[in-house]
Amino acid sequence: MSLYLVQNQSRTADPTPYESKLAKAIEQVFGDGGHSLEALVDGLNEIGIHSPDGSPWSQDSLTAEMARLEQSVNGGR
Amino acid sequence: MARVYSPGALSAEQIFATGMRDQWHAVCPSDWVERGAIRKLERLGEQWVLYRQSDGRVRMLADRCPHRGAPLSQGMHLGDRIACQYHGVQVGSDGTVLSVPGMPGCNLEGKKLVRSLPVQEVGGAILAWFGTDPDVEPAPLQIPDPLAADDVSAFLCYVEWDAPWRFGLENLLDPMHGAFLHHESHSMFGGAQSARFRIRETDRGFFFEKTDQRGVNFDWVEFNRTGVDWVDLEIPYPSTAGPGGPFGIVGMVTPIDADRSAVFFWRYRRVTGWERDVWRFLYRTTLEDRHWAVLEQDRVMLEHMAHDADQAENLYQHDLGVIRLRRMYKNQAEEQAKALTDA
Numbered sequence: 106m107s108l109y110l111v112q113n114q115s116r117t118a119d120p121t122p123y124e125s126k127l128a129k130a131i132e133q134v135f136g137d138g139g140h141s142l143e144a145l146v147d148g149l150n151e152i153g154i155h156s157p158d159g160s161p162w163s164q165d166s167l168t169a170e171m172a173r174l175e176q177s178v179n180g181g182r
Numbered sequence: 183m184a185r186v187y188s189p190g191a192l193s194a195e196q197i198f199a200t201g202m203r204d205q206w207h208a209v210c211p212s213d214w215v216e217r218g219a220i221r222k223l224e225r226l227g228e229q230w231v232l233y234r235q236s237d238g239r240v241r242m243l244a245d246r247c248p249h250r251g252a253p254l255s256q257g258m259h260l261g262d263r264i265a266c267q268y269h270g271v272q273v274g275s276d277g278t279v280l281s282v283p284g285m286p287g288c289n290l291e292g293k294k295l296v297r298s299l300p301v302q303e304v305g306g307a308i309l310a311w312f313g314t315d316p317d318v319e320p321a322p323l324q325i326p327d328p329l330a331a332d333d334v335s336a337f338l339c340y341v342e343w344d345a346p347w348r349f350g351l352e353n354l355l356d357p358m359h360g361a362f363l364h365h366e367s368h369s370m371f372g373g374a375q376s377a378r379f380r381i382r383e384t385d386r387g388f389f390f391e392k393t394d395q396r397g398v399n400f401d402w403v404e405f406n407r408t409g410v411d412w413v414d415l416e417i418p419y420p421s422t423a424g425p426g427g428p429f430g431i432v433g434m435v436t437p438i439d440a441d442r443s444a445v446f447f448w449r450y451r452r453v454t455g456w457e458r459d460v461w462r463f464l465y466r467t468t469l470e471d472r473h474w475a476v477l478e479q480d481r482v483m484l485e486h487m488a489h490d491a492d493q494a495e496n497l498y499q500h501d502l503g504v505i506r507l508r509r510m511y512k513n514q515a516e517e518q519a520k521a522l523t524d525a
Contacts, residue, residue, distance in 0.1 A: 108344060110481075112470070113474075114339055114470070115465055116467075125467060127463075128467035132422040133422075135422050135423065136422040138421065140421075140425040141425075171459035171463055174463045175459040175462035175466075
């Protein structure tokens with residue numbers, strides 16, 4: 106019987122190009138030291154990654170988008 | 183007289199090799215057993231069948247029809263019971279024979295002839311009580327605190343390794359390997375490569391921790407016995423992982439058999455609100471792959487160790503946690519073997 110060894114258990118599909126780009130930009134902002142929501146919004150807007158409707162991020166739009174994107178499977182809570 | 187299969191009086195060596203009895207063990211992720219599904223699994227060196235009833239409850243039976251010993255896992259799910267594919271014998275959730283269609287009224291009907299393990303679901307995993315005496319109630323299961331806390335978010339990572347369960351658990355009681363084996367990783371590149379450790383007792387186990395460094399690498403682990411054996415540990419994230427501080431791991435290792443193990447890692451972080459959502463988004467898109475690279479370093483090391491690697495060691499101060507763990511399990515295996523022989 107083969108052993109179970111699956112790398113990605115928290116998602117059912119690969120990230121979309123949009124998700125990958127957004128994740129990379131978020132890590133960049135965090136890596137520069139900005140860990141507050143305000144710093145994250147400003148940082149993403151500076152990089153030029155926009156919200157899905159094309160407008161700059163606001164705290165509300167980013168919070169809402171993160172709530173949408175966090176959904177997961179397999180033991181996530 | 184009706185016969186119920188049991189593995190019999192196991193020796194202390196067999197118990198040490200295939201896992202402690204009379205405690206809860208994690209068995210598999212919850213979503214491995216969907217509603218209406220039947221799943222065959224080997225755990226603690228024995229064959230089991232799990233199925234989820236139409237009411238959502240998971241059941242776990244020895245995978246052996248009481249009639250001719252055929253695997254029930256080949257059978258048919260009938261909502262609350264399994265019908266053996268071989269001769270149609272129906273076995274209920276507590277192991278009672280409910281119907282023998284080939285011979286209605288047969289004296290097997292109404293008898294409890296299949297071992298049935300109590301199960302609970304915790305943090306997206308199925309846990310079962312592996313009791314030696316079916317008439318003894320399971321001990322209470324205290325859920326690992328991080329999996330019950332409101333301010334904690336967690337993902338279960340489940341893997342199976344071609345290594346004995348004790349290697350997996352001992353690896354977790356050995357924080358020092360973080361600074362070496364995982365030196366090239368996203369989370370354990372920092373800190374000193376030498377340390378002094380101490381054991382600190384708790385009312386449910388013990389801490390094994392560095393005395394001279396905390397919050398820099400894999401610097402402490404807590405071993406807990408709360409009906410189930412589990413460890414808690416903490417490792418820092420780099421700044422790129424954002425707010426929320428270090429991530430933790432609640433770890434359990436369950437023997438599949440003497441040579442292979444089922445590993446449960448709940449990676450968790452104390453985050454709420456937008457910080458929780460961002461961490462979960464990053465976990466799914468980028469962090470899970472980095473955690474995986476670290477876990478693979480462990481797997482490759484442990485799978486390549488000789489199965490008798492622990493027969494000629496020369497241990498030093500950093501191995502006190504491992505020594506403590508082994509002594510505890512060896513003593514417990516002796517006690518359980520004696521109880522089984524006396525029974």
